[in-house]
Amino acid sequence: MGKRKNKDSSSSLGECIAKVHMTLRARFCHHLPGKPFGVEAQYKNLMDLLKQTAVHGESNSVLIVGPRGVGKTMLLKSVLHELKEVKQVEENLLQVHLNGLLQTDDKVALKEITRQLQLENVVGDKVFGSFAENLAFLLEALKKGNRSSSRPVLFILDEFDLFAHHKNQTLLYNLLDIAQAPQTPVAVVGLTCRLDVLELLEKRVKSRFSHRQIHLLNAFNFGLYMEVFQQQLSLPEEFPDKRFAQEWNQNIESLCKDQTVVDILRKHFNFSKDFRSLNMLLMFALSRVTVSKPRIQSMDLLAASRLHTMDSKANILHGLSVMELYLIIAMKHLNSIYEGQPFNFEMVYNEFQKFIQGKSNSMHYFEKPVVLKAFEHLHHLELIKPMEGTSVRTQKEYQLVKLQLDSSQIMDALHKYPQCPTDVHLWASSSLE
Incomplete structure (x- = not known):
């Protein structure tokens, strides 16, 4: 009887560990975006802008500017995650994700827009005189009911500065021009790490841009970095095994007071404030959690730190x-x-x-x-x-x-x-x- 009880206990622990891995790995890989730390004002600003387009049908354009790894994409994902909780937005808002590293010219970008909006059948074998006509036709195809109503479209342009190097900046010009039209609600959100990005825009493009910019900087201190560390490793309230989650979270809390852990995190903080780097460190530490060792210990973080900072050469x-x-x-x-x-x-x-x-x-x-x-x-x-x-x-x-x-x-x-x-x-x- 005792052996059976131990076997059931081990099985239950194994299920808990598997669930911990699944929950935290999804969080580290940004599959489950939460509200970012220290950027509440920028979060509210972006939320208000996108809500105007998604809910009220007003067109907007905005640039999110900041160094690499500061959390520009995470901020946008978090806002969209919350925005989609509104039923009207989830049903109507269309998203088009473009990246300047992948869509290297306007023709490639237009094909990608067509694919993401699932309008290949609508375009068919039609021949268009210009890029602007083709893009306008695609947006016209999104209209439903009478001509005065259409589904809002969110264009997300990652590596926005690279689109400014396209010939004549035709894509940017037409997207921003449509954003000024009263018929089609369009939001153009650009993400870039270049502070001088507006200087790259042609005069006609710049005149159609709203000149709204949201700046993100690595201005948080080590105390906030420690809070993020604790939040990222803590299990949520809805975790199936409440007792296991409580013990796990207490262990994480004690880790935050361990001087070895504090020294490791301070070293990483001084080297890079990039949260992706922190998530990679935590991923290495999490990989050492098993049924035989069901808690993260300071030595796990030390080993993870050595692996993370390993010299490739x-x-x-x-x-x-x-x-x-x-x-x-x-x-x-x-x-x-x-x-x-x-x-x-x-x-x-x-x-x-x-x-x-x-x-x-x-x-x-x-x-x-x-x-x-x-x-x-x-x-x-x-x-x-x-x-x-x-x-x-x-x-x-x-x-x-x-x-x-x-x-x-x-x-x-x-x-x-x-x-x-x-x-x-x-x-x-x-x-x-």
Whole structure:
């Protein structure tokens, strides 16, 4: 009987852990947007603007401006999430999402608008004289009932500044021009990280823009960052197992008072205030939660922090051959001799030969073409970089290059290198100190 009870308890815990993973992962990936922190005024401003279009049928245009990772997209998602709770908005509002990185010209953008509005059948084989006629036809097709009523359309232009580089800025001109027309309710929302974006607009486009801008800045302090950390990891009230949720949230609250956790978060806060970076850190920590270890501990965050801040170039060194490590150390030795000046393969090979003949305890012999092949592999891995202005006709043995690693990265990689030969360690220590 006791065994059965333990089995049921384990099964229940497993279900709780699975639910925790599902709930928090969805939150970290922004599938469930909540109200953003510290931008209440901007939130209200954007909500009022979009409500005017979605509910009252008034056209608007606005730019959301701020550095990358500040939460521009999250702000917009949160506003739309709340706006869709209004039945009238959910049934009528049409959304078109465009991205300047994907829709590189106006023809591609128009095809994407047609696809997202599901109007391929309406357009059919019709031939239009201009882009403006095609766009106007698409919007005309959205009208329902009499001509005075039509469904509101929200155009979201991510990387807005890239649309300003399109030929004649035709798409922007026509969207903003339609936004001024009384018939079709249209809201144009641009997201950009460029503060000078208005200077990129042509005069005719700028005159049709409302000049409304919502600015987001990384102005929050570490206290608010800690609040976000606690909120992101806390389970909601509607979590199925109330007792488990209470214990989980109490654990998160105690983590916020743990000095180790505070130090880790302060380091990340000073490095980047990007909430996506914080969510990635929390995702790594959450991945360590299992049935056998059903709580996040400070050591989980420490391990997650090390994984999150791992040096990608130093990681590449872990997969190099011993020969390639020899060349890396030879290059670093040259860096210290010539004080960071560029070098070529012949110089590296000579330094390598000195080590093989004089400093190595064991006898090694590598033919020069083999060493050159290893050198070229380091070039392909971008661990060494050719100097700008180097002639293409220069033989590869004499092309000047620079090493893209510093001594701390090399030493760190050597300490973690599996079964690293002793002579490599000794040579590295002698040449790097």
